[in-house]
Amino acid sequence: DAKTTQPPSMDCAEGRAANLPCNHSxxxxxEYVYWYRQIHSQGPQxxxxxxxxxxxxxxxxxxxxxxxKSSTLILPHATLRDTAVYYCIVRVDPSxxxxxxxxxxxxxxxxxxx
Amino acid sequence: xxxxTQTPSHQVTQMGQEVILRCVPIxxxLYFYWYRQILGQKVExxxxFYNNEISEKSEIFDDQFSVERPxxxxxxxxxxxxxxxxxxxxxxxxxxxxxxxEQYFGPGTxxxxx
Numbered sequence: 001d002a003k004t005t006q007p008p009s010m011d012c013a014e015g016r017a018a019n020l021p022c023n024h025s026x027x028x029x030x031e032y033v034y035w036y037r038q039i040h041s042q043g044p045q046x047x048x049x050x051x052x053x054x055x056x057x058x059x060x061x062x063x064x065x066x067x068x069k070s071s072t073l074i075l076p077h078a079t080l081r082d083t084a085v086y087y088c089i090v091r092v093d094p095s096x097x098x099x100x101x102x103x104x105x106x107x108x109x110x111x112x113x114x
Numbered sequence: 115x116x117x118x119t120q121t122p123s124h125q126v127t128q129m130g131q132e133v134i135l136r137c138v139p140i141x142x143x144l145y146f147y148w149y150r151q152i153l154g155q156k157v158e159x160x161x162x163f164y165n166n167e168i169s170e171k172s173e174i175f176d177d178q179f180s181v182e183r184p185x186x187x188x189x190x191x192x193x194x195x196x197x198x199x200x201x202x203x204x205x206x207x208x209x210x211x212x213x214x215x216e217q218y219f220g221p222g223t224x225x226x227x228x
Contacts, residue, residue, distance in 0.1 A: 034215055043118075043205045043219030044149075044157060091215045099170050100145055100214035101159040 004088045009109040012082075018075040020108050022088030025069040030093040033064060035073045036102070037084040044087070044104065047073065078112045085109050116140045118220035120206050126226045127196055135191045135223045137206030145214050146189045147207040148181065150174070151222075157205070162214075163189065196227045 005023040012018040024033065034049040048055055048062045050071070055062045061074040075082050087107040119138045127133050139146050148160040161171040163181055180192045189208075193200055203224050207217040 032215070038157070041203070041222070043207070043222050044217075046216050046218060049213075049216065089215075094213045094215050100147070100162045100164075100209070100217075101170055101172070102149075102157075102215060102217060103159065104157040106156065 006108045018078040020073040034089045036087045039084040120220040124224045137189045139208030143208035145209045149205045150202040152202045201227045
């Protein structure tokens with residue numbers, strides 16, 4: 001799986017959009033980008049995933065660049081409850097059944113401030 | 115909304131004792147996982163389980179560890195003879211067949227080995 005690089009920490013003002021970047025320059029054509037977050041001491045929480053098109057759900061939007069070498073997770077109106085560590089994980093096409101483990105790196109610690 | 119549950123929330127045990135951590139995955143999910151997180155460190159994959167057998171395991175998951183699905187709803191992790199270094203949060207997760215990487219995590223069991 002492609003290696004990912006994320007900034008170790010970011011701040012965001014409450015009510016503003018939080019834009020969390022992830023670099024995955026060695027991503028291959030059949031690899032998906034997954035985002036998870038971990039609020040302090042809780043289990044990781046799935047947020048969203050995508051292959052090449054932008055994706056949106058009730059939690060967030062995922063923007064993947066045209067060359068797929070980077071992506072941005074957008075929380076449109078961050079709240080204090082969004083303070084967490086956010087993980088960007090690249091995994092091969094799930095239909096290939098190439099193993100199911102998730103590898104969590106250091107992630108980005110997002111602090112939403114009032 | 116269905117969720118993964120784990121019991122107990124906190125387990126204290128003495129070194130050398132056996133412990134069993136319990137999980138109830140989401141009912142229509144077919145893949146089950148255990149991860150652990152030592153305090154202040156990354157979330158680490160231990161094992162995945164599908165179709166009543168281990169499908170993948172990490173090097174952490176040695177002979178001291180075992181998993182079982184004793185009935186149609188529970189999924190357990192047994193540590194045969196606990197060591198001090200087994201102290202960690204243990205997270206259970208489950209996922210559907212359509213996308214094994216979209217995993218839903220429980221709240222965790224904090225294991226303290228004294």
